[in-house]
Amino acid sequence: MARPTRYLILPAQGLQASAGTASAAATSTLVNLAHTTGVASMRTRLQGVVKAAAKTGAKLKAAAFNVVASLNEDGVKLVESSPEMIAALRFAQPGLRAVPEVFYRPAVATVRLRHRVTKPAAAAPAAAKKLVVTVVNAATGAPVAGVTVVGFTNFADSTGTSGVTSGTGKVTLTVTGSSSYERVYAQHDHPGLWSFLKKTVPTSGALAISLEPLDLAAGDSLRHFHTVGADLSVGAGVKVGVIDSGVDGSHPDLSVAGGLGCVPGSPENQFGPSGSHGTHVAGIIAGRGGLPTGMRGIAPGAGIFSYRVFDDTANSGSSFGLVKAIRQGIADGCDLLNMSLSFNHDENTGLPLVDDAVKDAITEAHAAGVVVIAAAGNDGRKPVSYPALDDLAIAVSAVGRKGTFPTKSSESGDVAAPFGTDPKNFLAAFSNVGTALDVAGAGVAVVSTVPGGHAPMSGTSMACPAVTGVLARLLASTPAVLNLTRDANRADAIKALLFAHAQSLGLGVTNEGKGLPQ
DSSP states (O other), X not given: OOOOOEEEEEESSSSBGGGTTSOHHHHHHHHHTTSHHXXXXXXXXXXXXXXXXXXXXXXXXOOOEEEEEESSTTBOEEEEEOHHHHXXXXXXXXTEEEEEOOBEEEOOOOOOOSEEOOOOOTTOGGGEEEEEEEEEETTTOOBOOSOEEEEEEETTTTEEEEEEOOTTSEEEEEEESOSEEEEEEEEOOOTTBOOEEEEEEESSEEEEEEEOBOOTTSOOHHHHHSOXXXXXXXXXXXXXXXXXXXXXXXXXXXOEEEEEEOSTTSOTTOOSOSSSHHHHHHHHHHOBOOTTTOOBOSOTTSEEEEEEOOOSSTTTTBHXXXXXXXXXXXXXXXXXXXXXXXXXXXXXTTSOSSOHHHHHHHHHHHHTTOEEEEEOOOSSSOBOOTTTTSTTSEEEEEEEETTSSOTTSGGGGGOOSOBOSSTTEEEOTTOOBSTTOOEEEEOSSEEEEETTEEEEEOSHHHHHHHHHXXXXXXXXXXXXXXXXXXXXXHHHHHHXXXXXXXXXXXXXXXXXXTOEEO
16 A cells, blocks of 8 residues: 655755744744644635636645644654645745655565566466475574565576465475576564574475574674673663654663653553564663673663654655654653664665655754764665665674574675685675765674564664664763763763774775774
């Protein structure tokens, strides 16, 4: 189902008219749009403009104009409207901007089909090739339901087929033409189990997949590249906002200091987990557990604030939600804002690659001495995605290390050149690259917290909080920077602190920026 056409209405500069940059007329309009009567009046006015521009006798079309959400009485408005009514608004009030709503997605690296192989016609069943896949827990032999099995007949083109295992752990993949799958992945959200990858699999027959259990004591890439907190006080005094899918505050390894639900139309008191992504990110930064049953993050003493911008609604990942989250992080006194997300190219076809509304919010954060750390994106060596592309954000690529994950896990498919000075180190195959990169972080097979336990994940989503955790630790141990006046000079000093502690892995500046923060 297509999303409705929506726009963010903003002052000519910034996010709020009271900042002093908006005209009196623009300020009055924003204030009026915060009230039902003002919206109705504006709708009637704009309908008149649209009707006057139409041909004589033409029926008035595309006359919708409704305010969905508002930030402050004189601040940003999210409106559902036709393009004609938005054009009429610009004509009637040139002191306002209308920016298309943009959507983002978590920057976790999962394989996705972009082109599904056509199913065989009912009249030609003999052409069908069936692969019966059985997925079990390697430790217990029990079938594993709810596993997404993806078979790629052309991996580079993301062409293939997929299915989800039943209660018996079975699923059948059906294709025509191809004699083999280039790759077969088994992906899932079950805590305590690795994923799976096998290359060159016949499209007919049977495939048995055993998912290896997770060993929390085994070293992962995060613990290889970065130092986790030696004690629970590491990072104390630093506040970190996690702008994500919500954090599970009931997890025994985590403590959540506060937060806000920022998904348009959803309750603000719902900032707990929707899925596992945000909880995983928070654990990398500030996990407080210990072996053998828990995991420690890089800065366990840091205060975590959960700003949920993703859930399972159509409003999930909206730029309005991101703006709201960033502004709340500033208001809550956060020092760092972690954004393990990136521009959703599938949802934003034809829109600019830079989101003006989120850019204004990042600029506001920088002016308040708050630093945004953002995932570079997982588009496979493509340019850095927004918001990491923003000049004021810290853009993070993902690196991995051979030997930190099972040879049959899906992470084995993330190993690719270039390799570092130490040939076991590599730039993750999924990671975006370019001169916009600032630093790199551990992002392949990172083990962290999820609702119900622990799990490995990969992506610039994981590299981003690794860097955030290191920066929280550095900032906590550098009071001369932490206690600076909250302005742009402070934000610059925090970034300089990070860069001063980054060391090259030998991957090149367009792949790792300044290097890996220690």
